[in-house]
Amino acid sequence: MRARTDDRPAAIPAVRRARPRLAVSSCLVGEPVRYNAGHSRHRFLADRLDAFVDWVPVCPEMELGLGAPRTPLRIVSGDGGDRLVARDGTADHTGPAAALAERRSADLPDLDGWVLKSRSPSCGPRGVQRHHRGGMPADRRGAGVFAARLAELRPLLPIEEDGRLNDPVLRDHFLARIFAHARLRALFADGWSPRDLVDFHSAHKLQMLAHDPEGYRRTGRIVAGAGSRPPAGLERDYRAAFAGAFAARPTRGRHVNALQHVFAPMSRRLDDARRRDVAEVIAAYGRGDVPLQVPLTLLRHHARGEDIAYLDAQTYFEPYPRELA
Numbered sequence: 001m002r003a004r005t006d007d008r009p010a011a012i013p014a015v016r017r018a019r020p021r022l023a024v025s026s027c028l029v030g031e032p033v034r035y036n037a038g039h040s041r042h043r044f045l046a047d048r049l050d051a052f053v054d055w056v057p058v059c060p061e062m063e064l065g066l067g068a069p070r071t072p073l074r075i076v077s078g079d080g081g082d083r084l085v086a087r088d089g090t091a092d093h094t095g096p097a098a099a100l101a102e103r104r105s106a107d108l109p110d111l112d113g114w115v116l117k118s119r120s121p122s123c124g125p126r127g128v129q130r131h132h133r134g135g136m137p138a139d140r141r142g143a144g145v146f147a148a149r150l151a152e153l154r155p156l157l158p159i160e161e162d163g164r165l166n167d168p169v170l171r172d173h174f175l176a177r178i179f180a181h182a183r184l185r186a187l188f189a190d191g192w193s194p195r196d197l198v199d200f201h202s203a204h205k206l207q208m209l210a211h212d213p214e215g216y217r218r219t220g221r222i223v224a225g226a227g228s229r230p231p232a233g234l235e236r237d238y239r240a241a242f243a244g245a246f247a248a249r250p251t252r253g254r255h256v257n258a259l260q261h262v263f264a265p266m267s268r269r270l271d272d273a274r275r276r277d278v279a280e281v282i283a284a285y286g287r288g289d290v291p292l293q294v295p296l297t298l299l300r301h302h303a304r305g306e307d308i309a310y311l312d313a314q315t316y317f318e319p320y321p322r323e324l325a
């Protein structure tokens, strides 16, 4: 995308409102596409996330023309690798399923993530039941054929399965990634200036420090080239480095480091009692005594009270809509 060269203010507020565009296994959002013509509606996706994202439902088995109801499929492992075959042995869909993943990946370049149905021989990203050629169960180390090809083609795309979204830590990470992706996509969707990129990067500093401090430094070196490099190459490199940084899951220690970065510029403005309060709350979070939201809320309160605009603009305080927290 073309870069702007004028010096108008960065479009960060509009970027902030970006809605993630998510592909999803169709059965998870209630479409009756399973082999038995049923669905696997996922409550969090369909009832809560639905209001904040734009879905692109994809059912590989329907797109292969198998219809619903249909003969169930399974993964059969053998010398030639994993095959996606009809359970009654009448058809092998391995090649068409992999080719479909290639087509859908190419058709949908502007995604911010993909939610796949766990345990499916087509969609399951991991832990899928494999069978011996005779039909006996082998192990649960397979991946759906469509999902496996997709992961090869889109290594930087946040891809998650429904079951893991029931884990609060994994869900938090996935939400942080897809909303960060959406903001970056919005930034680059229109003409952008080096100043826009600097502001965008600055607004994500603390969030990136919590995910991957080295990734933050790597992206910073790319931003330093804004204005002196051709924009297309800069955009490509920043996209990859930004996605790579957010792929790392935050740790408690990295959060403590990020919180200290919030605290440092405000500490001299606070009186002793408030400074001690903040330091104690960060330490309590570091010990695991209080949730992250406790120091974050206190620090944001002080950032606003002291009118520290740089801090108040940080995505770290609200990486995705609070209704989803």
Ligand code: SF4
Binding pocket: 025, 026, 027, 028, 033, 034, 035, 058, 059, 060, 061, 062, 117, 120, 122, 123
């Ligand atoms: S798991 Fe995948 S292939 Fe199976 S019904 Fe759902 S979307 Fe279709």
